[in-house]
Amino acid sequence: MKKVINQTPGPIWGIFLGLLPLILIVVLYAAASDARLLANPGDKLLPGFDQMWNAFSRMALEPSKRTGEYLLWVDTYSSMIRLLVGVLIAAILGMFLGILLGSLPYLNAGFSPLLTVTSLVPPLAILPILLIIFGVGEVSKIVLIAIGITPFIARDIQRSTQNIPREQLIKAQTLGANSVQMIFRVITPQMMPKLIDAVRLSLGAAWLFLIAAEAIASTNGLGYRIFLVRRYMSMDIIIPYVVWITLLSFLMDILLAKLNRWFYPWHFKEQAKND
């Protein structure tokens, strides 16, 4: 008998073991829901799968009686735009700041402490300020996402820039490179896959800020909808929406991971080598 530490599951066992907890959760939920609905058919707390499916398809496929819009798609569209614009701004700013601070010691000495302090400000605490300054429109939500994750991305890129082997920068200089060329030809391309990794890691936080901002001040969006129907205890809408949001962020994560492997094969291989 091998030591437990050395026992690894085969591919089929691996998939099965990965699915097992999910299946268990679904089965447990179904059992609990059935039991409650049996006792009280009007129960709202644990809706059955058919109820959730009905509610979800109503949101997705039938126009709203009040506005004539297909609510799920309108919500998804406005949330995704806010999220993507916010994340894009954060990625560009974070990359820019991170590379400059990471590669220029003078800038680093001047701004690194500020960046550290900024990253410690809880973004949700300044949401009221954003609402006052930018109003309750789209801008305040996008700014919240950008402010929330830029410091994280910037610090991650700053650290990765500083971790580029010194030898490479020395070598570039012996080949005649100046500072601008080193930043654009050596540092920036090597930071691109790191940026994608950093964005992947900050997606969770971006969703958090998005939903919080939508819950507080909005007229549409996935977060708005969840908090709106909470008033009617519509678990049959909330749960599918949560699953839908999870699915969206899962797909975004996979897409970014694939992009990284596709565009920057050297990054992936290098990591495998180092691990």
Place this chain on the structure above:
Amino acid sequence: MIEAKNLFKYYGKQSVLEKMNVTIRQGEFITMVGPSGCGKSTFLKMILGTEKPSQGKLLLNGKSFPNEPSAEIGVVFQQYSVFSHLTVLDNLLIVGRFKRNKTLGFFAKGQKRPFVEKALALLEKVGLDNVLDKYPHELSGGMAQRLAIAQALLGEPKILLLDEPFGALDPGTRKDMHKLVLELWKELGITIVMVTHDLKEGFYLGTRLWVFDKANHYSVNKNQGSTLIYDLPIGNNEPELYRELDNRIHPVESFIISQSAK
């Protein structure tokens, strides 16, 4: 060409190099050996421009060395010597980008083709012309080092520094690399300064062998630095001397070997 005048280097109280007085002439191939921590790499870094002498002068063609790496000096390190995000060919083309254009490094019209041809010719010489589109992580250690050497040479440096470039290679590959370096050195007439921990390598390559060590092992002063204790023209050295040097550089190893021989 390179001249060290009464050169000292210390870090705080710890002295690393003491009283170095040497001259390197154009076209020489110098190999530096010595026990670890003897300052041979420090000397290399001073030529490279990443370390400054604490005292004394280090001159390149009569002028003080710049305090940062420059295009006059080429270098090959033991690792991280090539750009991991570029293919083999791009690793050479980037040299042209750095040199031709002082802003972002785009080739001007008509500049690229001649440079590509030059790069291809060099790659053929080092035997990498069949892996142009591979990334460095896909190359073996020896191939990566050949790429690093080709890249450094394409920069047309006056002096090429080799910092234990073959330390991580297996003996067979190392032998091939020795041949390649000697060929390129003879052909280009370039000055080479190389650090190695392998005395045999030091003897085989090069026109001069420098041995670094503390001048007096039994000195009371623990902070005493190293200096050049041998400066040998290579070609007529007796085995006795080789053994003595080997003993100085690897005291423990040779002790073990002599013990096990008994």
